[in-house]
Amino acid sequence: MPHPNDPTLRSFIDVDATSDFPIQNLPYGVFSSNGRASRVGVAIGDHVLDLCELEQAGRLDVGDPGVFARPTLNAFMALGPTVWSRTRARISELLRHDHPELRDNSELRARALLSMADVKLHLPFQVAGYTDFYSSKEHAANVGVMFRGKDNALQPNWLHMPIGYNGRASTVVVSGTKVRRPRGQLKPPGAEVPSFGPCKRLDFELEMGFVVGQPSKMGEMLTEKQAAEMIFGFMILNDWSARDIQQWEYVPLGPFQAKAFATSISPWIVTREALEPFRMHGPAQNPAPLPYLKQHLPNNYDMQLDVSLRAAGMNEAMRICRTNFKYMYWSSVQQLMHHASSGCAMNIGDILGSGTISGPDKNSRGSLLEISWNGTEPVELPGGAKRTFLEDGDSLVMRGWCQGDGYRVGFGEVEGTILPAE
Amino acid sequence: MPHPNDPTLRSFIDVDATSDFPIQNLPYGVFSSNGRASRVGVAIGDHVLDLCELEQAGRLDVGDPGVFARPTLNAFMALGPTVWSRTRARISELLRHDHPELRDNSELRARALLSMADVKLHLPFQVAGYTDFYSSKEHAANVGVMFRGKDNALQPNWLHMPIGYNGRASTVVVSGTKVRRPRGQLKPPGAEVPSFGPCKRLDFELEMGFVVGQPSKMGEMLTEKQAAEMIFGFMILNDWSARDIQQWEYVPLGPFQAKAFATSISPWIVTREALEPFRMHGPAQNPAPLPYLKQHLPNNYDMQLDVSLRAAGMNEAMRICRTNFKYMYWSSVQQLMHHASSGCAMNIGDILGSGTISGPDKNSRGSLLEISWNGTEPVELPGGAKRTFLEDGDSLVMRGWCQGDGYRVGFGEVEGTILPAE
Numbered sequence: 001m002p003h004p005n006d007p008t009l010r011s012f013i014d015v016d017a018t019s020d021f022p023i024q025n026l027p028y029g030v031f032s033s034n035g036r037a038s039r040v041g042v043a044i045g046d047h048v049l050d051l052c053e054l055e056q057a058g059r060l061d062v063g064d065p066g067v068f069a070r071p072t073l074n075a076f077m078a079l080g081p082t083v084w085s086r087t088r089a090r091i092s093e094l095l096r097h098d099h100p101e102l103r104d105n106s107e108l109r110a111r112a113l114l115s116m117a118d119v120k121l122h123l124p125f126q127v128a129g130y131t132d133f134y135s136s137k138e139h140a141a142n143v144g145v146m147f148r149g150k151d152n153a154l155q156p157n158w159l160h161m162p163i164g165y166n167g168r169a170s171t172v173v174v175s176g177t178k179v180r181r182p183r184g185q186l187k188p189p190g191a192e193v194p195s196f197g198p199c200k201r202l203d204f205e206l207e208m209g210f211v212v213g214q215p216s217k218m219g220e221m222l223t224e225k226q227a228a229e230m231i232f233g234f235m236i237l238n239d240w241s242a243r244d245i246q247q248w249e250y251v252p253l254g255p256f257q258a259k260a261f262a263t264s265i266s267p268w269i270v271t272r273e274a275l276e277p278f279r280m281h282g283p284a285q286n287p288a289p290l291p292y293l294k295q296h297l298p299n300n301y302d303m304q305l306d307v308s309l310r311a312a313g314m315n316e317a318m319r320i321c322r323t324n325f326k327y328m329y330w331s332s333v334q335q336l337m338h339h340a341s342s343g344c345a346m347n348i349g350d351i352l353g354s355g356t357i358s359g360p361d362k363n364s365r366g367s368l369l370e371i372s373w374n375g376t377e378p379v380e381l382p383g384g385a386k387r388t389f390l391e392d393g394d395s396l397v398m399r400g401w402c403q404g405d406g407y408r409v410g411f412g413e414v415e416g417t418i419l420p421a422e
Numbered sequence: 423m424p425h426p427n428d429p430t431l432r433s434f435i436d437v438d439a440t441s442d443f444p445i446q447n448l449p450y451g452v453f454s455s456n457g458r459a460s461r462v463g464v465a466i467g468d469h470v471l472d473l474c475e476l477e478q479a480g481r482l483d484v485g486d487p488g489v490f491a492r493p494t495l496n497a498f499m500a501l502g503p504t505v506w507s508r509t510r511a512r513i514s515e516l517l518r519h520d521h522p523e524l525r526d527n528s529e530l531r532a533r534a535l536l537s538m539a540d541v542k543l544h545l546p547f548q549v550a551g552y553t554d555f556y557s558s559k560e561h562a563a564n565v566g567v568m569f570r571g572k573d574n575a576l577q578p579n580w581l582h583m584p585i586g587y588n589g590r591a592s593t594v595v596v597s598g599t600k601v602r603r604p605r606g607q608l609k610p611p612g613a614e615v616p617s618f619g620p621c622k623r624l625d626f627e628l629e630m631g632f633v634v635g636q637p638s639k640m641g642e643m644l645t646e647k648q649a650a651e652m653i654f655g656f657m658i659l660n661d662w663s664a665r666d667i668q669q670w671e672y673v674p675l676g677p678f679q680a681k682a683f684a685t686s687i688s689p690w691i692v693t694r695e696a697l698e699p700f701r702m703h704g705p706a707q708n709p710a711p712l713p714y715l716k717q718h719l720p721n722n723y724d725m726q727l728d729v730s731l732r733a734a735g736m737n738e739a740m741r742i743c744r745t746n747f748k749y750m751y752w753s754s755v756q757q758l759m760h761h762a763s764s765g766c767a768m769n770i771g772d773i774l775g776s777g778t779i780s781g782p783d784k785n786s787r788g789s790l791l792e793i794s795w796n797g798t799e800p801v802e803l804p805g806g807a808k809r810t811f812l813e814d815g816d817s818l819v820m821r822g823w824c825q826g827d828g829y830r831v832g833f834g835e836v837e838g839t840i841l842p843a844e
Contacts, residue, residue, distance in 0.1 A: 163675055166590055171765075260766035
C-alpha cells in the first residue's frame with residue numbers, strides 16, 4: 001500500500017491543486033450538521049468525511065468503538081501514535097481514486113461525505129492547558145528594539161532556552177468565533193493614574209500551535225524522540241493581545257488579562273505525519289543549546305503563512321503579513337522538552353503556541369505592534385483607511401500551508417472579527 | 423432547624439475542641455477505602471462521612487443521583503450555591519446529637535462513618551485552571567526590598583490591581599504527594615553561562631487557594647455578589663518554587679518552569695459558607711480601587727496559618743511561620759473580579775491562589791526566601807542543623823484554622839516531602 005504522504009496519490013474526490021486538503025493531508029476536526037451531535041471528521045477537498053459513519057458501517061476500526069462519536073479528539077489522541085498512523089493510512093486508502101470500497105458505495109458516500117459548506121466546525125479538542133512561547137528571534141528582537149533599544153534587544157536568557165508562559169485555556173476558541181474587545185486597566189504615557197476601559201491597542205499575533213496527544217508523567221523529562229512522538233498535530237493560532245493592558249500589568253509576573261480574553265485556533269488539526277515531507281532544519285543555534293535541549297533531527301517546517309485584514313467597511317481583505325514557520329529559532333520539539341524539563345506533567349489536549357512568527361523582512365512581521373512599529377507607521381488600507389491597531393468590526397484571517405509538488409498540505413484559516421466592548 | 427454555622431451545635435460524634443472538623447465545618451473531600459472507587463465524603467472529627475452511602479440509603483437527595491459516587495467534586499459544584507447550602511444543612515442535621523436518623527441507625531453508621539485513619543484522600547476536584555496571585559503587600563514588599571531596595575519595593579501597578587499569572591494546573595497534587603526536586607536552567611551570580619541541573623534554592627510559599635464552583639461566560643464581567651457566589655470553598659496551597667530557576671527565566675514573561683513542577687493543596691475543601699462567621703474587612707486600600715474592583719462587604723477572613731519544617735533526620739517539626747489570612751491586601755473576591763474583567767471565562771474547578779501570605783512580623787513570613795532573607799539569615803533547627811532553602815528529605819507542613827468560641831473551623835494540613843532530583 002502506498003504511504004499516505006505519497007505525492008502521486010489521488011482521491012476519487014476532485015481536489016484542486018490549491019486546496020489545503022488533498023489526500024496527502026487528511027486533517028482531523030470536529031463538526032456537526034443537520035442538528036446531529038458533534039463528531040469527528042477528516043477534511044478532503046471541499047468535503048468532510050464523517051468517521052463516525054465509516055465506523056458504524058464497519059469500514060474503520062481503531063479498536064475503540066465510538067471514539068469518533070465524541071465531540072472532541074481527546075479520546076482518539078489518547079490511543080497513541082501507532083493508531084494515529086494506522087488510522088490515517090486506512091482513511092487514505094478509503095479515499096484513493098483506485099480503491100473501490102467507498103468510491104463505489106454510493107449509499108455510504110451519501111452518508112459519510114458531506115459538503116464542507118453544510119457543516120459547522122467546532123473546537124476540535126478539549127484544551128487541557130495552553131502554554132505560549134516566544135520563540136521567533138526576529139519577533140523578540142523587534143519588540144526588544146522598540147522597547148529597550150538595539151543594544152539590549154534580546155534578553156540575556158533568550159538564546160539559552162525557549163522562553164514561555166502559561167496562557168489561559170478557558171478562552172481558546174475556534175475560528176469564526178467573534179472576539180469582544182477586552183476591557184482592562186490602562187495607564188497611557190503621561191497618565192498619573194490608571195483607568196479601566198476598553199483596550200485601545202488591540203493586536204493579533206500570528207502563531208502556530210501544536211496539540212499534545214500523549215501525556216508525560218510528573219517528574220519526568222523527555223528525549224527528543226519522546227517529545228516528537230507526543231505531538232499529535234498542528235494548527236494556526238491567533239494569540240489576540242491587548243498591548244496597553246499588557247504594558248501596565250506585565251511586570252513582574254508576565255502577561256495575564258492582556259492575553260486572557262481570547263485565543264483563536266484553526267479548526268483542522270494537521271497531523272505531524274502529514275507535515276513530515278516539509279520538515280527542515282531551523283536556523284543555526286548559537287550558543288549551542290544545553291544538552292537537554294539538543295536536537296539531532298530537523299524539527300522545523302517549511303510552512304508558508306499569511307495574514308489578511310478586512311477592515312470594518314471594506315469589501316475585501318488586504319494581506320498585511322507573509323512569513324514562514326521555518327524561521328522559528330526554537331522548534332516545537334525543543335519547546336516541549338523544555339516544558340517537561342522541570343518535571344512538569346504534560347496532558348492530552350495541551351496546546352503549545354510557538355510565539356509570534358516574524359521573518360527577516362518588513363512584510364514578514366507577525367503582529368500589528370511590529371507592522372506599525374508600535375503605532376508609528378500606520379498600515380494604509382485600500383480606500384484610504386489606516387490602522388495601527390485593530391478597530392471594532394475588523395476581521396483578521398490567518399492562513400498557512402506547506403507547498404508540495406502539485407499539491408498543498410494546508411490548515412484552512414483562522415478568522416476572528418472584533419466586537420465592540422459592551 | 424438551627425443554621426449549620428450555629429456555634430452551639432454538637433454532633434453525636436465526639437469532636438475535640440481543637441479538631442479542625444467540628445459539625446460547624448463539614449468540608450468536602452474525595453476518598454477511597456477498602457479497595458472501593460474514590461467517592462465524595464465530608465470530614466467530621468476523626469471520621470469521614472461517606473455521602474455515597476447516605477445517598478444510596480435514601481438519606482441524602484441533592485437532585486442528581488450518583489453525584490457523590492464520582493471521583494471529583496466537579497459535578498457537585500456544578501449544582502450551584504443553593505444546592506451547596508441545602509446539602510450542608512442536611513448533612514449538619516444528620517450529624518446533630520439530637521437528631522436520631524443516623525445516630526440511632528447502627529447499620530447505616532457502620533457503613534457511612536469511616537475512621538479517617540482508614541481512608542486515602544485524593545485530589546478533591548479536577549483542576550481546570552490554576553491562577554496564582556501575589557496579593558500580600560507584606561510579601562510583595564519583602565521581595566521588592568530584597569531585589570530592588572526599599573524605595574522601589576512595590577511595583578507601580580501593585581496597589582492598583584491584584585497582580586497574578588497563570589500557573590500550571592497539571593501538577594496540582596494533594597497533600598502527602600512527594601515532591602521531586604526540579605531541574606532547570608541555573609545561572610548563579612558570577613556564572614558566565616547557564617547550566618542545567620537540580621534546583622539549589624527550593625522554597626515553599628504559604629498560600630490559601632479557592633476553587634471556582636460556578637462558571638462565568640467569556641466576555642462577561644462579574645459583580646462583587648456574582649464573584650462571591652461562584653466561590654465553592656477554600657484550601658491551603660503550597661506553591662513550591664525554585665528560586666534559582668525563576669531568577670533566570672522570569673524576565674519578561676513571568677514564572678514558568680520555576681513553579682510548574684508541583685503545587686500541593688489540602689484535601690478538604692472548606693466551604694465559603696462555613697467560613698462566614700470569620701469574615702472581616704481587610705486592610706484599608708489606598709488608593710481606592712477602581713470601580714470594577716470595589717467591594718462593599720468584608721471579604722477577608724480571620725484565619726490562622728502556620729508552617730512547620732521537619733528537616734531530614736529530625737524527629738519533630740519546628741514551626742517556622744505563623745501568620746493570618748486576614749493580612750491579604752486584595753481579597754479573593756477582588757481577585758476573581760479582576761480575573762474575569764478582560765472577558766476571561768472562569769470554569770468549574772479553577773483554582774485561584776492568594777499568593778504568599780506574609781504578615782507584618784519577622785515570624786509571619788510565608789516563604790523561606792523571606793524567612794532566610796534571600797539566604798543570608800539561615801533558620802536554626804533543633805540539633806544544630808540550618809536551612810536557607812529546602813534540602814532533600816525535608817518535610818513541610820502547613821496548617822490553617824479559624825478560631826470560634828470553643829471550636830475551630832480548620833483545613834487539616836498540606837504536607838510535602840522533598841525527593842532528590844533523579
